[in-house]
Amino acid sequence: MKRWQRMPFGAEPVDTGGVRFRLWAPDVDAVWLQLDGGQDLPMVAASEGWFELMVPSARAGSRYLYRLPNGLRVPDPASRFNPDDVHGASEVIAPTAFDWPDGDWRGRPWETAVVYEIHLGSFTPAGNFTGAIERLDYLVRLGVTAIEIMPVADFPGRCNWGYDGVLPFAPDAAYGRPEDFKRLIAAAHKRGLIVLLDVVYNHFGPEGNYLHAYAPDFFNPRHATPWGAAINFEAGNCRTVRDYFVANALYWLNEFHLDGLRLDAIHAICDDSSPEIIEEIADAIRSGPGRARHVHLVLENERNQARYLGRDDSNRPTLATAQWNDDLHHTLHVLATGETDGYYADYAAQPARLLGRCLSEGFAYQGEASAFAHGEPRGYASGHLPPAAFINFLQNHDQIGNRAFGERLCHLASPAAMEALTALLLLAPQPPLLFMGEEFAASQPFLFFCDFGPELAQAVTEGRRREFSRFARFADPAVRESIPDPNAAASFEACVLDWSAIERVPHRATLELHRQLLTLRRQSIVPRLTGMGNGDPHLCLLSAHALAIDWRLGDGSRLALLANLGDEATEAIPPIGTAIFATANLDAATLAKGRLPPWSVAWHLQEGDST
Structure with a gap:
């Protein structure tokens, strides 16, 4: 089977032979095409800032650049592949060459999702698409049903988290060629795995972005973002910009047969138009690839705007499928570590109440004032939404990597706390997300790393260390100097997972716990999730660190949780139903007496009538 997303942008092989090149450059009056290092060919000016040229001699594999009137040569902003990095020539790709x-x-229904987030460069020693294929069988045995890949859009240098990409259509050459990515996706599908890709539609990276030189209308200076002027989704000439990003979403879903996208930080997208770009992308997905298969749209959104997560009368998403639930992570992190600085300050008081609200209603903050945000209200009512709309996690790339030393939660919390939190995460009705290596308590950190040019590299290193100066721990400049340099090769190398650990103590036991819980989830919980609505949750707070909660599942059964996430024992009324799991420190006799030891979790299931 052949797959090809036809686009007005970039280089497109023509069925009759040759290649058609198109560039939107509304700020210049002439553009030349340099093909395979040869003579510059003048492009034809079309309407509305477009330049195009049909070259019969061009073919798949041809390298090309565009020359501007000032002599600057730039890659194609819609390049499908840039083999020599972001400053080099683009390569013509024939999508139909891959079978x-x-x-x-x-695809798979969302209720079955157990998501595993990976960074391709540090997931395996090979650090590429092919290396990831070698770990797919392991993920299936673990109980994972979906892999979420951090951004692959071409970034500068040898390594990067991916959020500094500047060529959104081009898989980074550090990971392999486009066909290598397609092989990874096809191999995942063969094993029944969903593949989601993280994409960045809120900014371009700081190095290798040439759009300002010929298409400044790609940006809207009326809106500032942490990365400079916002992408222009609402001002003059925005139609072409919007088409570019809608095409990008469809390109990944159609040409690469991905099962969904995770949209990074949509709260940083500035768009007051109607429909918003998020709505336009969602509509294009629903009316396109979403008509024939399961396609999932996942959001990151600090604003907790529940309207993006709405369901129709058949409980199908009207826009997005789900959102990463930072509120739940922050609450559990405070409980497990006692850390209350930065944004964790908002979760320090009554953590069990906030946790209960996350588990029963979605967001902890639903319009209440945030002290971290200087008293501004945060979030919107979300109790009407189903648990499937909220992705729960203990760790992800941000929550680990944005720490100065990239510590994983298992480096900060006790083994008992980790067992309890893992049991809570993996058996709750909400789809769980694991960050690569979490399932075996990897010793490796996940640091912030990049590989910018010398001038920018120094600014990033200094900025990274300055960022932590507001924390008491890093008030001393000498201590700040100990923060790893993001541009040092050693920072990236330290993050590559050591897979031999899964055969050693204590990593093997942690892995077995995850496998046990995910088997239980697959067998006893997932088959009951379809049609559960919001679950009609019942919440009871037992102490400042303990709670009881139960949900009505889609088949009428009730799933009940008892959790004590503190250092003191507490009293509890044992739930009705059959016990399906308890942490190692909680036996049936203790629970029957109504006692919950410190850091203990129990799950019960009561059969019910679906009518």
Whole structure:
């Protein structure tokens, strides 16, 4: 099977032979095409800032650049591949050269999702698409059903988290060629795995972005973001910009047969138009690839805008499928570590109440004032939404990597706390997310790393260390100097997972706990989730660190949680139903007496009538 997303942008092979090149450059009056290092060919000016040229001699594999009137040569902003990095020539790719073996794949329902987030460069020693294929069978045995890949859009240098990409259509050459990415996706589908890709539509990276030189209308200076002027989704000439990002979403879903996208930090997208770009992308997905298969749109959104997560009368998402629930993470992190600085300050008081609200209603903050945000209200009512709309996690790339030393939660919390939190995460009705290596308590940190040019590299290193100066721990300049340099090769190398650890103590036991819990989730919980609505949750706070909660599942059964996430024992009324899991420190006799030891979790299931 062949797959090809036709686009007005970039280089497109023509069925009759040759290649058609198109560039939107409304700020210049002439553009030349340099093909395979040869003579510059003048492009034809079309309407509304477009330049185009049909070259019969061009072919798949041809390298090309665009020359501007000032002599600057730039890669194609819609390049499908840039083999020599972001400053080099683009390569013509023939999408139909890849023969897809997964023609029968229709994806999986979201209720089955157990998400595993990976950074391709540090997931395996190979650090590429091919290396990731070698770990797919392991993920299936673990109980994972979906892999979420951090951004692959071409970034500068040898390594990067991916959020500094500047060529959104081009898989970074550090990971392999486009066909290598397609092989990874096809291999995942063969094993029944959903593949989600993290994409960045709120900014371009700081190095290798040439759009300002010929298409400044890609940006809207009326809106400032942490990365400079906002992408222009609402001002003059925004139609072409919007088309570019809608095309990008469809490109990944159609040409690469991905099962969904995770949109990074949509709160940083500045768009007051109607429909918003998020709505336009969601509509394009629903009316396009979403008509024939399961396609999932996942959001990161600090504003907790529940309207993006609405369901129709058939409980199908009207826009996005789900959102990462930072509120739940922050609450559990405070409980497990006692840290209350930065944004954790908002979760220090009554953490069990906030946790209960996350588990029963979605967001902890639903319009209440945030002290961290200087008293501004945060969030919107979300209790009407189903648990499937909220992705729970203990760790992800941000929450680990934005720490000065990239410590994982297992480096900060006790083994008992980790067992309790893992049991809570993996058996709750909400889809869980694991960050690579979490399932075996990896010793490796996940640091912030990048590989910018010398001038920018120094600014990033200094800025990174200055960022932590507001914390008491880093008030001393000498201590700040100990923060790893993001641009040092050693910072990236320290993050590559050591897979031999899964055969050693204590990592093997942690891995077995995850496998046990995910088997239980697959067998006893997932089959009951469809149609549960918001679950009609019942919440009871037992202490400042303990709670009881139960949900009505789609088949009428009730799933009940007892959790004591503190250092003191507490009293509890044992739930009705059959015990399906308890942490190692909680036996049936103790629970029957109504006692919950410190850091203990129990799950019960009561059969019910679906009518």
